[in-house]
Amino acid sequence: MAFDKHQAYEQAINEINAILEGETNMILKMATINCVLKQHLPYYYWVGFYCVNKGQLIVGPYQGTLGCLHIPFSKGICGRAARMEATQLVENVHEDPSHIACDSRTNSEIVLPVWDNEGQLIAVFDVDSTTLASFDAVDQSYLEPLLELHFKENELIKSYQ
Numbered sequence: 001m002a003f004d005k006h007q008a009y010e011q012a013i014n015e016i017n018a019i020l021e022g023e024t025n026m027i028l029k030m031a032t033i034n035c036v037l038k039q040h041l042p043y044y045y046w047v048g049f050y051c052v053n054k055g056q057l058i059v060g061p062y063q064g065t066l067g068c069l070h071i072p073f074s075k076g077i078c079g080r081a082a083r084m085e086a087t088q089l090v091e092n093v094h095e096d097p098s099h100i101a102c103d104s105r106t107n108s109e110i111v112l113p114v115w116d117n118e119g120q121l122i123a124v125f126d127v128d129s130t131t132l133a134s135f136d137a138v139d140q141s142y143l144e145p146l147l148e149l150h151f152k153e154n155e156l157i158k159s160y161q
Contacts, residue, residue: 003042005041005138005139006138008040008041009040009041009138009139009142011040012036012037012039012040012041013142013146015036015040016032016033016036016037016146016150017149019032019036020032020033020150026122026151027060027061029150029151030048030049030060030061030123031061033125033146033147033150034047034048034049034061034062034063035063037127038063038064043129043130043131043134044127044128044129045064045103045105045106045128045129045130046062046063046064046065046067046102046103046106046126046127046128047062047063047064047126047127047128048060048061048062048063048064048067048125048126049061049062049114049123049124049125049126050067050071050078050082050123050124050126051122051123052082052121052122052123055073056070056071056072056073057070057071057072057073057078057079057082057123057124058070058071060123062126064103064128065102065103065105066102066103067102067126068100068102071100075098075100076098076099076100077090077093077096077098077099077100077109077111077126078100078111078124078126079098080098080111081111081112081113081124082113082121082124085113085121086113087110087111087112087113087140087144088109088110088111088112089110089135089136089137089139089140090108090109090110090111090135091108091132091133091135092107092108092132092133093106093107093108093109093128094107103128105130106128106129106130107129107130107131107132107134108128108129108131108132108133108134108135109126109127109128109129109135110126110127110135110139110140110143111124111125111126111127112124112125112140112143112144112147113125114147114151115148115151115152116151116152117152122151123151125143125147127139127143
């Protein structure tokens with residue numbers, strides 16, 4: 001049976017929305033989103049949040065191998081997503097000169113900015129795959145509204161700031 005990316009996202013998002021209904025804690029939201037998406041999308045090798053802290057990104061809740069602990073806004077694909085405040089889709093990270101190799105097995109990546117109700121950048125959401133060109137407009141079309149719903153909808157407890 002062929003893998004259906006749309007169906008996997010729809011199932012994962014329905015599960016996330018049910019679990020997080022009424023939840024306001026940022027850390028609990030991040031941990032849940034990571035866990036459920038990694039369970040439903042087999043090409044997710046590493047998934048997690050880098051939280052804005054004192055002008056840089058620091059690793060937050062994630063699932064996978066050890067992540068980079070600190071990422072300046074001036075470095076890496078995560079830093080570029082934070083600096084540009086725009087989603088980054090990278091089919092082959094080895095061809096991107098700004099890529100930071102936290103894990104050499106990563107071959108493709110998507111990074112999305114995460115904002116709060118006031119429009120402040122609070123984190124970036126980073127997903128890595130060991131397969132080239134794993135991420136596309138389908139991933140972006142599901143992840144952007146998911147992050148907006150769960151991080152802009154209500155007051156957050158910002159323990160990283």
